Amino acid sequence: MKTKDIIQRLFLCLFALVLATPARAQRGSGNETFTIASKEDWKEYCDLVENGQSLNAKMTADIDLGKEVWIVGSTYSHYTSKFDGQGHTLTVDWTVNGYDQGYPFRILGDGTIIKNLRVKGKIKSENAPIAGLAGVIEGNVIFSNCVSDVELINNNNTSHSLSGMVRWIHDGKVTFNDCVVKGTLNAITDEGKKEMGGFVGQQDGTCVLNNCLYAGTNNAGEGSYTFARNANTTNCYYLNPCGEEQGTKAIEKELKNGVMTHKLQNSRTDDSYWATYPTSTVRPTRTCQTMFITMHRTIAGRAKTSCSPTDSPYPSASTSSPRRLPTSVLSV
Structure with a gap:
């Protein structure tokens, strides 16, 4: 068989394989948007991001993950995409026993935008910090129109264990626009009650909040902050303080x-x-x-x-x- 014929047949085989591949799996250029309409879609999106694809996403339906823990992002790389919940709700009922497990988004890097997302349900941990929305921030990140309505229960015997929105701003600038925390921060141990954050637990970067509301409940101890340590708040309100009062008392x-x-x-x-x-x-x-x-x-x-x-x-x-x-x- 001539070399030319072999090459043509190989090309046709490869072309047929591409056509047979599901359209969703062909995405991943970083400019396209992955649509999440079911629990299975959420899992697939987590796998794609875990495998290194930079892929924006939007939710088109409410998603209930139940007790299945599926987290967006990798422990070893930053999530830097745009996620639009489009007003939909992600519901969880998680019990986690390790670091980087107790929040829907793991590590957010420079340029990440998460908007129009509501998270509700329960997250419980025996030995690691947990938060209502995201874990670690490294870079400039924006949250807009997000709601954390999660019951957070922690038996960890260390401080900085409970955060309404974000566990830790490691560096960079995080901006919250028109966001709400209305869940519960419940530490079981006396040490765990220390240094809670109504929005951010540990704050070592820059935290800006515009037109936000803390309407949650907590049993915060010393070193805790209603929004975040060194928070720069503009027109922000709280119903009940979470440690140190910040913003304006809501009626x-x-x-x-x-x-x-x-x-x-x-x-x-x-x-x-x-x-x-x-x-x-x-x-x-x-x-x-x-x-x-x-x-x-x-x-x-x-x-x-x-x-x-x-x-x-x-x-x-x-x-x-x-x-x-x-x-x-x-x-x-």
């Missing part, structure tokens, strides 16, 4: 009647971060019993809230269309 009734959403929106008109309408004319209704004012129907030309029995003074639906609320929807 509980304002969490229920919607006033707090107006404060956290902070007069921004470029987008609706904490309220349904992005216009400065929107004001919270005193009868609303949720953190967010949800406009869902129009009566006599005026938008009406889902929790108010009377017409509200909000602008007409014809002048401002409602937006999809961000992931950080709270009820207290």
Whole structure:
């Protein structure tokens, strides 16, 4: 057989193999986005990242991992992609017994962006630090519109064991925009109660928080911080302190009647971060019993809230269309 014929046949065989490969497995150039719509997709994404692929991702459905521990990122390399939860929830019920196991994202490197993600459920550890969202930060990282609603229970007999969002900012700058922690930090040992962080447990870099809320509970001991050590906070609030008070004390009734959403929106008109309408004319209704004012129907030309029995003074639906609320929807 001629050499030319052999080469042509080999080429055809390779081409057939490429066509037979699942489309999802062909991704990985770093410019494409991996879609996560199921538990199996989450596992596959973890495997791809573990194997060195730099791949952005977006969630298109809520994911419940149950007791199966699948973590994004490798112990030996940084995750540096963009992850968009698109307002969906990742639910976990984990019991972990080793370092770099007790959070959904392991080590985040320079350029990472995680946004619109809500994490809820429970993480329990006997001997290692745990956090609601991420482990170690090394580089410039941004979290936007993220919610940690996780019950964290730790029997570790060392400090820095519990963190609402991030375990450790090792170096670099971490920015939290419009994020919420509303879970529980529960240390079993006296030593474990020391140096908790409502948002960040151990802080050795730069931590900036804009329009964030700590609404969780804790049994923090000495050396603990409501947001983070040396945190630079702008328009941030807390319902209950986690050790040292930082930011502004929130009034509980304002969490229920919607006033707090107006404060956290902070007069921004470029987008609706904490309220349904992005216009400065929107004001919270005193009868609303949720953190967010949800406009869902129009009566006599005026938008009406889902929790108010009377017409509200909000602008007409014809002048401002409602937006999809961000992931950080709270009820207290």
